[in-house]
């Protein structure tokens with residue numbers, strides 16, 4: 284071979300190599316363009332309104348579709364709460380749509396523990412056999428769900444009724460049930476009220492991480508921005524009380540560090556000062572009862588200097604709004620704090636009356652047992668059902684192992700998971716029914732804390748689903764039909780069921796789809812009699828000495844359900860700077876005592892177990908607390924989340940309140956390794 288031939292051969296080989304290299308990894312990216320999911324006009328841009336379901340806030344979104352693919356999500360400017368805003372989790376949601384680890388077809392667990400594909404007909408037949416015919420109502424059947432909203436909850440509970448079961452089991456790690464219970468006791472309304480931050484002059488958060496993971500972070504972001512900078516010549520003040528200099532605390536005018544569980548004493552101290560100094564404006568909220576009992580209770584509390592100052596500032600800067608939330612309402616004094624903060628608002632003349640529920644047309648009445656909700660943490664102590672449907676919850680990740688949820692679940696004869704991804708609980712199921720993404724299905728939601736009667740809608744953005752998936756409600760309709768219960772579900776599809784319910788609202792279906800939902804112009808409902816409930820406050824537990832664990836919802840990953848998205852793993856935490864992992868936050872004072880520096884490997888040990896993580900030493904933490912974000916430490920849930928960081932839930936003591944919220948207050952030791 285002469286030099287010329289050698290060079291020609293080299294060029295050919297290199298070109299061929301490049302071509303092969305280019306083909307192999309890119310093939311999966313090219314196929315969707317060569318074989319589009321649906322016909323499209325190249326370059327044409329289509330915007331569709333919908334709802335974000337990455338958390339329960341249900342922000343309004345509009346989605347940009349180009350060349351048949353979803354490429355961008357923006358906020359819906361008309362949505363009364365999110366008003367065109369979105370948090371990072373909402374922005375990242377389309378990544379789930381084209382995620383390589385989506386479940387694409389029904390799956391059944393084999394004897395060797397692996398999953399095998401099956402058809403929907405085969406899967407539904409297995410379920411129909413387990414549930415039995417219409418005559419057989421004597422089985423134990425339950426739903427285990429996270430917090431469901433809108434008609435997603437309604438159809439689950441209707442399905443339970445149709446099958447003669449009342450058993451709705453709930454598991455939501457950072458639920459709002461304690462706040463709802465306090466609201467029910469004080470105002471008679473379970474629905475939470477909008478805090479009307481825009482008209483406040485002074486806002487105090489007792490543990491509520493308003494900008495990260497509370498009821499509606501985007502709505503609170505707008506409210507706090509308005510409070511601070513939206514009114515020329517009038518700047519409100521925002522005070523955050525809690526264990527950690529969180530994103531919310533870092534954006535406050537003042538952060539008051541407390542141990543979890545101490546917030547209530549501050550709230551009661553402020554109430555003491557307001558009553559003592561004649562600043563009680565409770566008469567402004569209308570009729571109330573049991574005020575004298577509350578007065579007697581707070582008179583027993585010696586107000587601290589901080590309580591005196593905050594009460595003074597409330598008078599100077601008002602109107603004042605107080606909010607409770609975060610780990611503070613999941614401590615042993617959680618319900619007491621939620622009540623005390625509600626009573627503080629009442630003393631300040633603010634009755635938190637929620638907006639009316641949207642007036643949906645009721646579905647046809649259905650005979651059946653009354654639905655009984657119970658927390659999974661309570662259910663774990665009882666006999667498991669024979670058949671369990673699992674929706675929107677992942678307890679095998681977010682419950683400490685000491686609860687032994689895995690053992691309980693393994694005693695269920697048939698576990699059916701409706702899921703889009705193979706999370707830890709889905710992986711432990713017998714049958715997996717792949718659910719379509721919210722971009723591929725009809726769904727509605729009624730956001731908590733809405734300022735007006737409202738509901739939001741999601742709608743399919745593609746002509747057909749990407750994979751062989753169905754919405755959970757549509758799968759339930761198919762199961763009902765296959766088991767002789769079609770009469771209970773007189774609709775051809777879940778879309779038809781939603782249309783029937785939405786016919787009760789003052790909007791046409793097409794207008795609601797175009798707008799992204801329904802919202803009326805009315806504001807809050809009529810205030811009823813306010814009750815200064817004191818029993819739970821009297822029985823509150825008190826903070827005890829010792830180093831305590833503070834587990835908080837991650838800004839990017841929430842309680843872990845967004846950990847499968849690489850955009851969010853890549854997002855640097857605004858406080859610790861961590862990406863793709865976990866750090867244990869230790870106060871500078873405590874770290875000095877223990878000889879720990881940032882970056883050291885440390886062991887955190889509780890009664891439930893131990894985890895190892897790099898230390899992040901910070902001045903922004905109460906010295907008696909060690910903080911760690913929830914969200915990492917998955918043992919499954921796809922290639923981007925598995926094996927990254929540590930699972931903070933695993934350290935928590937197996938303690939929960941009556942509503943199933945995991946209790947703060949786990950004592951830990953920290954050791955440098």
Ligand code: SF4
Nearest residue numbers: 335337338342370373
């Ligand atoms: S707060 Fe974020 S994740 Fe939650 S609904 Fe709104 S945009 Fe989605």
